[in-house]
Amino acid sequence: MTQERRVDHEAAREAAREAARLLSFGLRPRLVPARDVDYRDLVRRYLRDSEFAALTRAVADGLGLVVLDVSERAGIVPAGAEDSAFAMRLGxxxxxxxxxxxxxxxxxxxxxxxxxxxxxxxxxxxxxxxxxxxxxxxxxxxxxxxxxxxxxxxxxxxxxxxxxxxxxxxxxxxxxxxxxxxxxxxxxxxxxxxxxxxxxxxxxxxxxxxxxxxxxxxxxxxxxxxxxxxxxxxxxxxxxxxxxxxxxxxxxxxxxxxxxxxxxxxxxxxxxxxxxxxxxxxxxxxxxx
Known part of the structure; x- marks a missing residue:
């Protein structure tokens, strides 16, 4: 593997990690970007970087989550799909x-x-x-x-x-x-x-x-x-x-x-x-x- 490909793969893995990290912030419902610098920076990256936004939605989809909205006020708001482990059931x-x-x-x-x-x-x-x-x-x-x-x-x-x-x-x-x-x-x-x-x-x-x-x-x-x-x-x-x-x-x-x-x-x-x-x-x- 060439050095250039290795760098590309490392960058892709880091982007995926950051996308998952952003979703993890969203799964802490009382946390808002105004109270966490890392969360705020990831939200801003999502809003300005369409590729990172698409990657975040893809990671969410793989986890059985749907991204309802992303804003600097609310942060990222994920919801569990109907058959997801994150869906709130009656029990x-x-x-x-x-x-x-x-x-x-x-x-x-x-x-x-x-x-x-x-x-x-x-x-x-x-x-x-x-x-x-x-x-x-x-x-x-x-x-x-x-x-x-x-x-x-x-x-x-x-x-x-x-x-x-x-x-x-x-x-x-x-x-x-x-x-x-x-x-x-x-x-x-x-x-x-x-x-x-x-x-x-x-x-x-x-x-x-x-x-x-x-x-x-x-x-x-x-x-x-x-x-x-x-x-x-x-x-x-x-x-x-x-x-x-x-x-x-x-x-x-x-x-x-x-x-x-x-x-x-x-x-x-x-x-x-x-x-x-x-x-x-x-x-x-x-x-x-």
Whole structure:
């Protein structure tokens, strides 16, 4: 082997190693390029070097990963393909979220995750604005889902609500009856939040998102208030084409009250804090999320 070929092979191996290293950074969901110089440099290399970017995607494909996005704010955001060792399966989610995770609870967790995403990014523009930061709370998400339940109950007026919906019913309609029947709050003997209550389920679902680098806890008010991360924005963009997500937004339960991205849940009665009349965009009362 000539010296030139040896150098080329060494350069190729080094590039592959760096591509794998970049992916390893992306698999640490709470790490962002701003906090690690090596990570930042590799992200910049990906963005400016098309060959390195293609190599990184090829390495990801071989590992069963899909690169959803790469930016200096979010870093590299990989996701596991359906049959990948990196895909989060129901059992993995159950272990992260805690609780018994019977079939009914799994459905409620899915609804909670869907509601968090819809509240965090209620407008299509929010998903493409890199400067947008959503804020969501446990009580706000619970209020949002319960208002959704009320609207779906109106839609189903005249049906027998004591039986399960047909298999071909819209996805949300298959879940709202379970949520509406579940207690919103409750505490254990040692004053911990009851895990089977809807606020308990929402809180656990949001804690999973914290562990995944999608949300950051910013306060304990309203059962726990969180802000979104750039990584979550990327992942919700992928979710936005989901039929259940579109159906949830189409109900019109959320409304944006100002240009700063403040999101409120529109409900019939105040659930958290009454908003001043001048800030309420509709005839109904708005509760801060």
């Amino acid at each position: 993995d989610y159950a272990r992260r979220a805690g609780g018994e995770h019977r079939a009914a609870d799994r459905l409620l967790h899915a609804l909670a995750q869907l509601a968090v995403a819809a509240l965090a990014y209620p407008r299509p523009a929010d998903l493409t604005d890199a400067s947008y930061v959503g804020r969501v709370s446990v009580h706000g998400v619970d209020a949002f889902v319960r208002e959704t339940c009320r609207l779906l109950a109106e839609r189903a007026a005249g049906e027998d609500l004591t039986v399960d919906p047909p298999l071909d019913a819209p996805q949300l309609e298959a879940a709202w009856r379970l949520y509406a029947r579940r207690a919103s709050t409750g505490t254990t003997r040692d004053a911990r939040r009851l895990s089977g209550s809807t606020t308990g389920i929402v809180a656990r679902a949001m804690n999973v998102l914290v562990d995944a680098g999608c949300l950051v806890l910013v306060g304990d008010d309203a059962g726990g208030t969180f802000r979104t991360t750039p990584r979550y924005q990327v992942q919700v963009r992928e979710l936005a084409a989901d039929a259940a997500f579109e159906e949830l937004l189409a109900l019109g339960v959320v409304t944006v009250t100002d240009g700063a991205g403040t999101v409120r849940v529109v409900v019939d009665e105040p659930v958290l804090l009454d908003a001043p009349a001048a800030q309420v965009p509709s005839a109904r009362v708005a509760a801060d999320v």
